[in-house]
Amino acid sequence: MKTVIRNGKIITCTDTISVQENHSLIIEKDIILDIVPNSEVKRKYPDATTIDATNKAIFSGFANCHTHFRLTLARGIFENESPSNTPPFPGLPRRPLPEISKEEHQIMVLLGAIESIKSGTTVAMEVAEGIMDYADELQKSGLRLVLAEQISDRISGSYGEPGEIKSDPQKNENGLEQMSNLYSKWHDYDHSRITVGIAAWSPDMNSPNSLHRIRSLQDKLSVISTIHLNQLWGEVQNIKDNYGTTPTKYLEENNFLSDKLIAAHCRCMTTEEEKILGKYKSTVSFNAAIAARRGLSPNIKDLEEFGCKIAMGSDNMDENMIVVMRTGMFMERVRMTDGRNPTPHEAYKRATYNGYKSLGISNAGTLSQGSKADLIIVNLLQPHLTPQTNIISNWVHMGQTHDVESVMVDGKWIMKEHKILNLDEEYIITKANEIAARVWN
Ligand SMILES: [Zn+2]
Known part of the structure; x- marks a missing residue:
């Protein structure tokens, strides 16, 4: 047919x-x-x-290289509660994300999926812990997906929070086991519409041991990896205090950088770090809309010139990749005081073709004979x-x-x-509203 x-x-x-x-x-x-x-x-x-x-x-369609669908729950709240960009870190406290049931998580995830589809996304990389809980519901949307189980071993505080980093190797092993289970069940599902990736959380949420173990599993399974990198100035401070180095050098020293890595954010970076990341030809997921909301910007032109591939992601609370693509172009033009660059062609290519390539999906991301x-x-x-x-x-x-x-x-x-076509939009929007109204109270 x-x-x-x-x-x-x-x-x-x-x-x-x-x-x-x-x-x-x-x-x-x-x-x-x-x-x-x-x-x-x-x-x-x-x-x-x-x-x-x-x-x-x-x-x-758009390739969203970094999202957390279930954080649609924080829409209207977390956009305006950013961590501090200057000491002391992490700054003014943010409201904690309320606990919700597994079924309620599924609703919030599907809300994100519907928003993605309606704004033209065809593939998304979902980064989260416990993806198995909602993978089946999410894949029914018909979206192409890369499911990246997020693993960390830090047990003292959270990302961007200062203090001595304490780790629990067992927490890491549990994460690796969840990742392996996810891979067994979902990798290459439905003629490879669904694939699986592996995620470390961030340099200050993953010990050297954790990074080495994740990289080993990545190599064994031959999948792409991802991490939040140089996301916040609090993270930079943490890595300096605990390891005496910068986040990107820390990843290099612990064998985590590669051309199969998508590094999300890369906003709080030295030129030396940008060059290191470029040397490994890693992808930067330029999460422009959330970056603008946080009042931070990566040096995209420099990262690209040093060898990184630039793709784009939505991150939290907003799955609209049209906005992400546009914000990315606007931010770079303002940052560079250049009203001609990046061009619309570059912005479009980053949000589509480059994303597909970085997500490891071959013959896709452009409309030509033989493409997906x-x-x-x-x-x-x-x-x-x-x-x-x-x-x-x-x-x-x-x-x-x-x-x-x-x-x-x-x-x-x-x-x-x-x-x-595959989800009940009205039901999911109604339920999502009910859940958020109750838990945020
Ligand atoms: Zn993220």
Whole structure:
């Protein structure tokens, strides 16, 4: 069975970018089989199901390289309770995240999944402890997922909190066991729509022993790894106080850096650290929206020049990758006082193609023959997207969630004409509101 998306503007983005007009995209199973002129479709694919995309654009879906879906529970609270960026750390106390049941966690996770799909995300890396508790519910959304079980062994205080770091090796072993179980059950599930990664929490939440053990398991399973790195100035202080070095050097000394690592944040970094990370060709997940909310910014241009790949992530409370992509471009332009760079092409590529590459998903993240059919259909007949002189620039600068009409992952629609197909949107939103109202009281 083949599907034809006919007459949309097809956006192909790798090192260059192109917009193909008067063409149709042919999808068979999970793959983009062909891109042909409209005039040839009937002859070449007479039996295919046709979807008319006149006045629409077909973009790659977003690759969210760092999120915690269940922290949708903290929406409206944690955005405005950032840790201090100057001593004393961690600064004004933040309200603790309320305890909720396993079933309630599932609702909050699905709320995040729905928000992701509606804003055009097709793949997300979920980073959390205890993913097994909700992996099955989450995968039913139809999203492509990388499930990264987060492991740590610190038992004194939390990340960014000063003091002597005390660790419990058993806590680490428990985390490794959970990770192995998650891998056994979910890695390569549904023709590899679901894969598994491994996560250390952060330099100040993982002892040298923990980092070595996680890296060993990563190598054994041949999966990608991730960590929160140079996230907060409190973390930098912690690593200096406890190990006499910087967070990135600490990871290098403990064999954690590689080209299969996605380092999230990288905001509080010295130039020496940026060069170290670049030397290993690690990816930086530029979590621009949360970075802006925290009043911090990574040096993206420098990190890229030193050898890092730049991808993007949402982190907490907000799964909207359109906002993440745009904020990332705006932040860099302000930081560099450069009104031309990064370009919309660079911003778009980071949020799509680069993300797929960093997540280890081959043949994906762009719309070309042989690529995975992970795509979104965007309605261009909107005042803010008109005139259509430069569609990529419009999308990065002006795109809105409600422009996204349909979302396809692995050749299957998971949202069609604004309707979420695999989850009960109204029920989940209602329940999520009830849960948050009760627990935050
Ligand atoms: Zn995070």
